[in-house]
Structures are given as structure tokens and as C-alpha cells.
Amino acid sequence: MKLIEYRIKGQPVRINVVETFEDLVPFTKFIQENPVLGFDTETTGLDWWNARNNGPFRLRLAQFGNGNESYVIPVELGAKFERITIWALRQADYFIAHNGTYDLHVVEECLGIPMEELAPKFWDTQKLCHLVDPRQIKEGGPGRKLEELVKFYIDPLVADEVKGSMTKIAKRYKVKKEDIWPVVELFDEEFLLYAGMDPVFAFRLFHILYSLVPPRSKAAGLMQWEHRLAHVTAKMERTGYLLDVEYAEERCAELMAEQSEYEAAARLYGIESVNSPKQLLEVFKGLGFKFTKKTKNGNLSIDDDVLSAMDHPAADAVIKAKKAGKWRKTWFEKALAGRDWENRVHASINSCEARTARMSISGTIAAQTYPAGSGYVRHMFLADEGHVTVSIDYGNMELRVMAAASRDPIMLKVFQDGGDLHDMTAIAAFGPTPAGMKKHPKRPAGKGTNFAVGFGGGWEVVHEQFGVPEEDAKRAVKAFWDTYKGVAAFADKLQMQARRTGYIYTATGRRLPVDKSRPYAALNYYIQSSARDITARAILELDRAGYTQWMRLPIHDEIVFSFPKERAEELTEKAARIMEMTFMGLLIPADGEIGQQSWGSVLELEDSKH
DNA sequence: TAGAGAGGCACC
């Protein structure tokens, strides 16, 4: 046994590194004496889906610990160490991990224990910290990475020494930080300190965070709720999405050719790097163009809008070259590089991510950012063999939440009567819809206003982001507040709450911090967070009803499924009914669309809405 | 030479 001694604010911490089979005797005793344990793993990378079929992914270390002592098991060294790790995982009553979802994937793939068996006894400090304070460092909060939490809640010195050590180790091995994991010596002392302290941190953090979770959130059951949700999204990650490799590779080649062509065209004007705003400004200034649009930091901006308005072949070439390059790299190549041995791609579904708890999807399937206008990108994902892709989404979810939560009588009535809120706002601003017209001619101004107000914007947003003429935008925004007085009162109430306490609470008992400098954001936080919880509830209900095997991705107000073709209609109807719910008295309807095998095919249905 | 910041762009 190798012993590493460390101190957290003067208190000793013992890290026991198992080296031989004899060392397993005290480890066994430790596990039997500690029914609640911090847990962590060290692996060769993050691509757990590459463990099967002799893939390159390996589990290297498994660490168990309480607040003062931990054991590091060198799983990589052989079957006996694997077996004792499996035994320990089955032995203890509860485990505490930071982003335990990842460790559950690793344990399942590398040690063969199904997630279903372990998930119910895993507690996650990442979920707890979100309930305590969801703000990232850059937002002035404690952050949500383990290192950041240790720094904020335990000890800044310890955080720097221990969690910062991987950077030092990478330097010592002369590799990039992301490449250190498979090459670092298993018994490297600094690596063992890093690994061994992790479960100690998780264990300590859990107890600190548990006491800080707002009583209202606890009473509402949010802790259990978030853990169950994370488990369902982990099962979606495990299933993955089937990739049409041939289609993706063809698009890569096509975009590569397009990129080269337009880069060459831009080069004729002296543009060597189409992605350099600095260079673009220099060249175009040389061609006699004047620039006025500013970036948020006050520098001159040369984005798509500016370039489009220039009406010059070089500007056109830059737009096209940039686009082709970005689409290829970000979507097609990312998915191809992330596929497993069965050509399935596994997204990273962050079930509780944004300040509002909104989910995000990152990694190999950046699903939230796929172009919505056509199926070009989404075509690369396929429902399983014999299945079709189905997308079920909520109709006007955030606006319905706004209506229901604010109890605004006019807005509620529009939705209850099956009316069109965008038309209603247009009518309020510009008068009745002319006779003989189905939709109000200024409906786009109404629509822009409804959305802009929902995320805290004013007439400038309506004008700039939705392309509504300035005068119309001003008039529609004013009409919005004059008409929906209940929304105004609700927004005021939330703002007051935020100013007084620094927080607002949602209907589900979630506490959301609101910055003192931006109290108007409270309305958006309430709406966005409530909408997220409606989708989250649906995911849990769908899981209970046995639909997880068919769920592929949750995207805000939409869930994508792969249903067996012959049962598609029946399952779509049933799933939509499960998703649908009444929120504070108002129905939030869900509507499904059945496509062909590819996800992209759903976007090309003739009867697509709106 | 890695990392951070900025700009840009894709979405809800």
C-alpha cells in the first residue's frame, strides 16, 4: 500500500493506493465500514462508448472515499482489481459523485454493472450545486465544475493545488492537457493525489451543498427529480443515434469542395483567412467600404448581415466559404469522429445545465444548433432499422407559460379559444385584420414582439432581430404592455421579488438568482425554467411508460423518437398525450410529426406547421 | 505553446 498524506485546512486526509492483492484487505474493511462513499473514476478519455469491441477506451483507476480517507484501486492492472471494484460498488448503500452520470457510463461499459442497478444509489454534487446556485463563474457565481466548487465551498488553496495538478502533470509529460489521461503513469504520485482527493471532495461537498439546498426546493422533491431525470437522459445517451455514415461523408466532401472554391475566390481580393474579422475589415476598407456596426465590445463588426449588405463578389465568397467550413467541421465531422463501432453517435445530454436548468446537448451531437430550415444536417441521423423518426413538440410552450403564470385574461382567452396570439398582438397595435384576410398583415410584428418580450427585449430587438420596421416595432411593443396588463403585473411582481431577495422561485420550487443589474431578466428566467420543467416532467413520464428505448434527444420544447414503423402512429399519439400537460390551468398541447427513417425527413413534410 | 478572450454563427 502506498500512502499519500494531504491536508485540507489543517485536517489530515489519507489516500491509500492499493498496489498488491494484500492491500485489498484493508480496502474491503473500509468499504464495509462506510455505507456512504464518494466515488470517482479515472479513464483514458471521455469517449466511454469506445470501450466495447476492443475499443481504445479504458478504465484506469477507481476511487472510493469519505471526508478524510480514500482508496485508489488500480483497475487497469487486472481482473482481480476489477472484481473488487464491482463488489465495492454493489456493497455500499450510497455513492456521491460529481457528474456521476459519466461514472455510471464508465462502470457499465468497463465493469458490466448496468446503470439501472447503480443509478438509484448515486447522488450527484453537480445536481445539488445547481439547486443551490446555478450560476457559472463568468456570471459571478460559484461555478459548477468540481474544481470551482472546491474553491468556493471548501478551500481555494486546495483547489489550486490538487485540481490544478493535471495541468502540471501534462507539462511534465510534454503533452496537451487533454492528452494526458491515457499516458500518465498509473502510479504517478501527483496523479494519485489528484485521483485520490476526488471522492473526498465529492463527499465533503455533498454534505455542504445538501444543507444549502433551499428548503422549498427540497420540499418540492427537486433533488430526487433531477437525479431521476439525469438517469433517463443517461439512458438516451447510451442508446445513441444511428449515423448515416455515407451521407455524412458525402456532405463533408461536398462542403470541402465548396469551401475551397470560395476561399480561392476570396483570395483573389487578398483575403487569406475568411474567418479573421481583422483581415476582412482591412481588405474591405481598402476596397473603399465604410463600416459602422459595432460588436458588443465596441469594435467594428463584420458579420453575415454586414457582408450580405455589401453586395460584392468578395463578400459573397467570404460568407459562403465560412459557412461551408463551419457546417462541415461543427456538424458532419464532429458526428463522424464521435461514432462508435456500430455507427451510433452518443450525445452528451446535460440534463440540468443553464441558469434556468434548461437542458443542453454538447459533444458529438450538437443537436440544439442544427439548422432548422432544412433537413440537410439532420438527414445524417437515422431511426433504427425498420423505424421512423418522429418529432413531438409543444405548441407555443413559452407563451402559454407566460399566459398561465401571469393569469393575464386576454392572453389566456386567446389560447383557450384556440386563437392566434401573434395576430392578437398585431390587432392590438394596428387595429382589426382587414376584411377578407385570414391573417393580420402585421402579424410578423406581433410575433416578433411576443417572442422578444418573452426574453426581456424591447422594440430594438423586435426591429433588429425580427426585421420589423422601427415604427411598427415601437408601436407593437407599447401595445403589448398596454394590452396584456396581467403580464406587466406579473413581470413587476417577479422584479420586486428579485430586487428584494436576489432570487425568484418558480412554480416547481426552483430558486433562480437574478442579477441586481438585470432585474428585468426575472420574467424570462421564470418562463424558460418552467418550460424546461414541463419537458423534464414529460421525459420522466415517458420513461415510466416504457418509451425510453425509443427516445433519442430532448431539444427544449421537442423530443425526437425512433419508433417502429408499423406502430409509429399509435406510439406518436400516445407519447404526445403523455407529454401534454395542463400548466396552472392552461393546456400546453403537444403535436407529433412522423417522418421517414432520417431525422431530416421530418423537416420536409408537406404539412409542416406555420 | 496552451489558454483565454473575442467575434461569429447555429439554435430555442
Place this chain on the structure above:
DNA sequence: AAACGGTGCCTCTCTA
């Protein structure tokens, strides 16, 4: 009276 809410990821550029 009515304010730009939330993500992820790529490239370039500057700096420690």
C-alpha cells in the same frame, strides 16, 4: 415604463 433570456462550438489573436 417596458430593458438582449438561454445554450455550444469554431477560428483567430494575443498573452503568460
